Amino acid sequence: MPEPFRDNNVHRLAGFFREAQNTLAQLASRQADNARVVMLTPGPHNETYFEQAYLARYLGYMLVEGRT
Numbered sequence: 381m382p383e384p385f386r387d388n389n390v391h392r393l394a395g396f397f398r399e400a401q402n403t404l405a406q407l408a409s410r411q412a413d414n415a416r417v418v419m420l421t422p423g424p425h426n427e428t429y430f431e432q433a434y435l436a437r438y439l440g441y442m443l444v445e446g447r448t
Contacts, residue, residue, distance in 0.1 A: 401439055417445045 384390075393401035419436040422427060424443045436443040 397439060416442075418442045421445050 404417045408417050419432060419439075419441045421432045421436075421443050424427065426432070433443055
């Protein structure tokens with residue numbers, strides 16, 4: 381079904397996420413040589429947890445839950 385995507389000017393998001401990864405890596409490396417980038421989540425009971433877990437896995441980041 382390429383026609384609906386082409387007709388509605390749908391664009392891939394991979395470039396955006398690749399740029400976000402690069403930017404975060406550059407910002408982290410300015411602070412320390414062994415800096416790490418992680419994604420914070422309130423936990424699996426949050427309504428957006430699936431999206432957070434998916435995005436963390438897609439970007440290759442660890443998903444970290446804060447202590448309550």
